[in-house]
Amino acid sequence: MTTKYTTEEIKRKYNDFASIYSTMERVQELLGLRKLRQRLLQRASGEVLEVACGTGANFPYYPQGCAVTAVDLSPAMVKIAEQRTKTVASNINIQLMDAEQLAFPEKSFDTVVSTLTLCTFPDPIAALEEMKRVCRKDGRILLLEHGRSSNRLVGRFQDIREDAHAKRLGCHWNREPLELVEQAGLHPIVTRRTLLGIFHEIEAN
Ligand SMILES: C[S@@+](CC[C@H](N)C(=O)[O-])C[C@H]1O[C@@H](n2cnc3c(N)ncnc32)[C@H](O)[C@@H]1O
Incomplete structure (x- = not known):
């Protein structure tokens, strides 16, 4: 049985994790995430x-040239992100906001980006629908996600450990990102899977 977390519970979890998230980022780098982030974001443009x-x-x-607005639920994560804006060239404005209820009018952005999030959103389809709503018709939605491995044994292991993993990190690691994207009514244009089919790079509109 999979434990479901509310938005408030996820916020609390990430407020607690914020101080160790830089360690998790180093683990992500060992898994090659830096290259995947770079490759995805080179396709971002405009607002x-x-x-x-x-x-x-x-x-x-x-x-x-990108003008970036960034949102997150967790004040502690945002506090670290605010510090990071001082070390980068891009113009980045951060706001506290729920991804499932974005406070922006429809068709406000040329590019919508989200990475390593569909595993955590309490309602990932609602968040994807919001991304689609605020993205301009000719815009791009760029996602870098992890999900259930296409390797049979690894996928099975993820299924068995799903609840224990979710209890610790609030992360449902056997979700299927591409299925969620399609269920939310987005149209994938480019998709690529790496690392035993765990990571997905997705461009959709
Ligand atoms: C695994 S972290 C990924 C952070 C970052 N995108 C990255 O690539 O490193 C998941 C993030 O999603 C945020 N989050 C979870 N649910 C959210 C929601 N409903 N609205 C906004 N942010 C949310 C958490 O606060 C956390 O910062």
Whole structure:
């Protein structure tokens, strides 16, 4: 049985994790995430919304000329992200906001970015629908997600450990990102899977 967390519970979890998230970022780098972030974000342009930016791990990789608005639920994660804005060239404005109820009019952004988040959102489909709503018709939604491995044994292990993992990190690691994207009515244009099919790079509109 999978434990479901409310938005308030996820906020509390990430307020607690904020101080150790930089260690988690180093683990992510060992898994090759830096290259994946760079490759994804080079496709960002114009007015950009980053949804659930966390500590701002993507901030160094935005191309010049992007005007970035970033949102997250957790004040402690945002506090670290604010510090990071001082070390990067891009113009980044951060706000506290729920991804499932974005306070922006429809078609406000040229690019919407979200990374390592569909595993954590209490309602990932609602968050994706919001991303689609605020993205301009000719805009891009850029996602870097992890999900259930396409390797049979690893996928099975993720299924067995799903609840224990979610209890610790609030992360449902056997979700299927591409299925969620399609269920939310987005149209994937480019998709690539790496590392035993765990990571997904997705461009959609
Ligand atoms: C695993 S972290 C990923 C952070 C960052 N995107 C990255 O790539 O490192 C998940 C983030 O999602 C945020 N989050 C979870 N649910 C959210 C929601 N409903 N609205 C906004 N942020 C949310 C958490 O606060 C946390 O910062």
